Amino acid sequence: MANLDSYYLRTEVSNSDLTELKNYLYPRTQYGDKEKAFKFGTLVDALITENERVHYSKRMVDDVTYSREDFELGLAMREALRKEARKDEFLRAVLSNSDTQKFMVNKSQRFLYGNFEYTLDTRCKWDWWLPGFGFGGDLKTTFAESQNQFNEAIDFFDWDRSRAWYMDIAGSQQDFIYAISKKNLKIFKAFIIRDDDTYKRGKEKYDELAFKWWMLFS
Template sequence: MANPDTYFNRKEVSNSDLTELKNLLYPRTQYGDKEKAFKFGTLIDAIITEPDRVDFYKLTVDDVLYLKEDFDLAIEMRKSLIAESRKDTFLANVLKHASTQTVSIRQNQPFDYCGFEFTLDTRCKWDWHLQLANFGGDLKSTFAESQKQFEEAIDFFDWDRSRAWYMDIIRSDRDFIYAISKKNCRVFKYFIQRGDKTYEKGKEKYLDLAFKYWQLIA
């Protein structure tokens, strides 16, 4: 059965919408197979945060078939994350207590772009959401083989923009990313605080795109 999730059919503006707009306005060379990378990302997200969608015998997520080698890699990556949680108490608590794939909506979210004020209805979908603590975080698969490469990927793939976007939708003061390497199964982590350089750079990125998005629909 196909995934019944209707999140992507909603009308509020998401970070993915901003990405699509950026790709139209500022096209750049794409490296690797984008669709294959997205498909694998869906697999690792499902195995870790929505295992009910996964059939480990048929090698499917919903009705989408995967290669055995992709499943084997995703399973090894999950094992690495679980092993990391045995020495990382924060991650252990996230895996134990966080809600997964929850949606946050904010109507008439205010924006200030260079002194110009406007509003948009916004949405985001969390890999992990610690609702009582009012913050959450993201799970990534990455080709990075070191912490340095992972942190460079945060800027290159605009993960800073997505985290600032999520933080401002729920008005949280912190956020985090855990990433698992597809190359060596190492687990990397990165923490973000409101006002730090990663948050500020991410917010600057999303404000530029949100303003241009507003111009298109106003």
């Protein structure tokens, strides 16, 4: 039986819930194998942030087995991130000092949609959380082959919405994304500051979906 993370059994609204609602309300063409991409992302997350879940001799995370090709690519991507950390002091601190896979719950979080105020119980789960600094960030795998392509992916895949959602649950003033390319093993970075363009765009996205969630399910 798979290891069922208790986080996913919780009832508070998550960014993933908003994604599912968006897909239902505004369906669009899905490119590639979404399930396969999610499975591979789980492998890379585990290799970097939850190493205790990885069974190296069996190429498994929990009870899920990976092909040799995927497992070796995951290891290569982890090594690429570690190599980047040798010259990136901030990333080195993230890998050394973060709490990983830390979840937060915000009961009765206040939202304002136009002039209408309402509340939702919300949750999020950080890939990296820096407890001494009061902010965290996200790890992504990407098909992007350049920083410009990665910047476009932030908007296309709503990673800006995710980061604004997480920031507002935590009350943090900044955030970051590190992404590893599945194509060329390059590392791409994004740093978000509260009220910058990325944050504002992400907040606008989640404001619409959170209000629709409240209307439909509250």
